Amino acid sequence: MRRALAGLGAVAVLVGLFVSFQQEFAGLLPGSWIFVLLIAVAAGIQSVSTILARRRTPIYETETGDPERRYEAPTPGDDVHELMGFASNRSRGANRSRDQVRERLVAVAAAGIAHAEGCTESEARDRIERGEWTDDPVAAWFLSRDVRLTPAERARLLAAAPFSQYEAAFDRTVRAVDEIASGGDR
Numbered sequence: 001m002r003r004a005l006a007g008l009g010a011v012a013v014l015v016g017l018f019v020s021f022q023q024e025f026a027g028l029l030p031g032s033w034i035f036v037l038l039i040a041v042a043a044g045i046q047s048v049s050t051i052l053a054r055r056r057t058p059i060y061e062t063e064t065g066d067p068e069r070r071y072e073a074p075t076p077g078d079d080v081h082e083l084m085g086f087a088s089n090r091s092r093g094a095n096r097s098r099d100q101v102r103e104r105l106v107a108v109a110a111a112g113i114a115h116a117e118g119c120t121e122s123e124a125r126d127r128i129e130r131g132e133w134t135d136d137p138v139a140a141w142f143l144s145r146d147v148r149l150t151p152a153e154r155a156r157l158l159a160a161a162p163f164s165q166y167e168a169a170f171d172r173t174v175r176a177v178d179e180i181a182s183g184g185d186r
Helices: 002-021 023-028 033-056 078-088 094-117 121-130 137-143 151-160 165-181
Strands: none
Touching: 002 033, 094 121, 094 137, 094 165, 137 151, 137 165, 151 165
């Protein structure tokens, strides 16, 4: 039935196009308004049938997968950055993180001092514990358990970094270690 209506509709459209271009053939069509009415009914039935058929057609959706994720290679210092995030907090785990940061800086400073001054790393560690490795009192205090900051130095550190004295002391210590490791070339 659907094919017959589709064929009839196609013929009606072709005849309509032909007559619209060659208007003298319009008089050859049999009947008058009845013929036009039959063609309109056939076109209406075909339209309704097509609409109903489309409503029953299932809709297929495509699910796209997750895009390929880029591999993130670790960069030097990522672990120290993470440790500093924990060490900067005022939580229970901060002291352990601060000790880990301190020990890593002591190891780097000891290697730098040993290389720059031609001594052993154990002698360099002794100098670090006594605070004799740098002229910066904050850096000496940061790496040593024996060195204390004077109240004036503590006040300067607080004034320089009111929100995180720990990070400010860390930055000053890293600069002092870098200066020794580079041989004071900076």
